[in-house]
Amino acid sequence: MNKKRLVVIGGGAAGFFCAVNAARLNPGLGVTILERGNKLLAKVKVSGGGRCNVTHACFSIAEMIKKYPRGGSFLKKAFHHFFTTDTITWFSERGVELKTEADGRMFPVSNSSQTIIDCLLREANRYGVEILMNAEVKEIKLNDPGDEGVDTKFVVTLGNSKAIFADLICIASGGYPKLIQYDWVKKQGHGIEAPVPSLFTFNMPGNDITELMGISVEKAAVKIAGSKLSEEGPLLITHWGMSGPAILKLSAWGANELATGNTQHPGGYHFTIMVNWLPDLNEHTLRERMQQLRFDIAAQKMINRNPFGLPNRLWEYLLRQTGINELLRWADLPAATQNKLIKNLCAQEFKVQGKTMFKEEFVTAGGVQLPDIDHNTMQSRLVPGLFFAGEVINVDGVTGGFNFQNAWTTGWIAAKGIGEVL
Numbered sequence: 057m058n059k060k061r062l063v064v065i066g067g068g069a070a071g072f073f074c075a076v077n078a079a080r081l082n083p084g085l086g087v088t089i090l091e092r093g094n095k096l097l098a099k100v101k102v103s104g105g106g107r108c109n110v111t112h113a114c115f116s117i118a119e120m121i122k123k124y125p126r127g128g129s130f131l132k133k134a135f136h137h138f139f140t141t142d143t144i145t146w147f148s149e150r151g152v153e154l155k156t157e158a159d160g161r162m163f164p165v166s167n168s169s170q171t172i173i174d175c176l177l178r179e180a181n182r183y184g185v186e187i188l189m190n191a192e193v194k195e196i197k198l199n200d201p202g203d204e205g206v207d208t209k210f211v212v213t214l215g216n217s218k219a220i221f222a223d224l225i226c227i228a229s230g231g232y233p234k235l236i237q238y239d240w241v242k243k244q245g246h247g248i249e250a251p252v253p254s255l256f257t258f259n260m261p262g263n264d265i266t267e268l269m270g271i272s273v274e275k276a277a278v279k280i281a282g283s284k285l286s287e288e289g290p291l292l293i294t295h296w297g298m299s300g301p302a303i304l305k306l307s308a309w310g311a312n313e314l315a316t317g318n319t320q321h322p323g324g325y326h327f328t329i330m331v332n333w334l335p336d337l338n339e340h341t342l343r344e345r346m347q348q349l350r351f352d353i354a355a356q357k358m359i360n361r362n363p364f365g366l367p368n369r370l371w372e373y374l375l376r377q378t379g380i381n382e383l384l385r386w387a388d389l390p391a392a393t394q395n396k397l398i399k400n401l402c403a404q405e406f407k408v409q410g411k412t413m414f415k416e417e418f419v420t421a422g423g424v425q426l427p428d429i430d431h432n433t434m435q436s437r438l439v440p441g442l443f444f445a446g447e448v449i450n451v452d453g454v455t456g457g458f459n460f461q462n463a464w465t466t467g468w469i470a471a472k473g474i475g476e477v478l
């Protein structure tokens with residue numbers, strides 16, 4: 057009897073995880089990965105600055121799903137099948153130990169993404185997964201009776217017109233930047249959420265703040281004017297604007313709104329943000345602190361006495377923006393100027409005009425709509441025998457290893473689901 061054949065489309069993290077697990081769990085199954093490029097696991101290689109941030113040391117599903125601007129409730133159920141703890145164990149059982157950094161990100165102890173690639177390639181080899189490169193899928197069709205290869209359910213057409221026959225398919229082709237690129241996936245009737253970029257930094261061309269490039273603040277709160285979007289975390293001033301976790305998280309949660317706009321701002325990445333440089337204080341508590349400072353350090357020049365632990369250059373900049381000169385002492389701070397300083401410390405406004413993709417990690421929000429996929433198996437609800445895994449699904453996380461965890465979880469569930477329909 058001929059072996060049943062699973063064709064996995066995409067040689068990235070999700071495709072490999074599905075392929076190697078499906079081959080291992082189902083010894084009777086032949087597995088082929090089709091990769092359009094001439095490199096395998098290309099994003100794994102460059103991820104996490106070449107170290108691969110494999111997952112995040114978060115062991116509560118309720119906490120974990122808060123890191124996914126899209127797809128959190130879908131993953132809530134999926135994580136019950138395969139979670140961060142399973143990722144750690146899976147790699148450990150194959151000789152790859154992970155370590156946790158202070159911020160929770162997990163990397164291989166080797167500090168090299170090649171360790172992850174080698175492990176996945178070894179597994180593919182061990183279980184006889186066939187890999188075809190330069191094999192771009194252009195179309196998937198249900199096989200018609202009478203067609204060549206009729207005993208298989210699907211026929212997959214490649215860019216060179218070659219046909220590949222498959223009993224089962226897993227689409228793990230990652231995110232595409234343009235809606236039209238999803239056409240071959242859409243043909244099967246699946247809804248596609250239009251793609252928009254996520255994880256980008258904010259451009260502020262011509263703004264004086266960029267003169268402070270390289271300065272970072274451990275904790276700032278950033279709010280987008282005219283929206284409910286706000287995030288807290290480290291903020292980095294760059295030569296083009298602002299970056300750092302607080303900004304990247306905002307870009308992820310606001311991916312759709314910032315692209316398309318709302319009644320308060322026009323979209324196209326033009327909006328205003330308010331930065332609270334001292335998020336542990338509010339206007340009221342800050343005013344009280346100021347009153348005390350005017351009394352305690354009355355004779356000291358404001359420029360020489362930065363009482364809030366902000367980087368000195370940022371403090372000097374904030375004083376300049378408020379119109380406070382170098383000679384002004386705390387005791388002589390006029391009430392109106394104090395109000396202005398409080399505003400600049402707690403809610404300084406910046407105009408954002410455009411975005412820059414974050415060089416370390418970017419993802420596409422959008423993809424195959426979640427109601428079309430069964431979270432227990434990753435099987436399409438429309439086309440039995442067709443599965444999905446990874447970023448092609450309308451799920452994306454913030455930075456920190458959450459996107460790879462989505463790839464491992466959905467890849468593994470698809471592998472298991474495939475075994476259930478054999």
Ligand SMILES: Cc1cc2nc3c(=O)[nH]c(=O)nc-3n(C[C@H](O)[C@H](O)[C@H](O)COP(=O)(O)OP(=O)(O)OC[C@H]3O[C@@H](n4cnc5c(N)ncnc54)[C@H](O)[C@@H]3O)c2cc1C
Nearest residue numbers: 066068069070092103104109193229230446447457459460
């Ligand atoms: C620079 C960078 C760094 C990152 N760092 C991290 C990190 O440290 N931690 C983290 O969690 N996330 C990180 N991410 C995000 C993470 O890499 C992705 O979320 C993850 O790789 C998605 O895996 P995937 O297998 O679904 O898709 P991909 O890795 O994109 O793989 C899809 C594969 O399918 C192939 N393909 C596409 N269309 C076809 C077709 N028609 N036929 C055949 N093959 C096709 C592609 O060539 C590709 O190889 C990073 C992303 C980038 C860009």
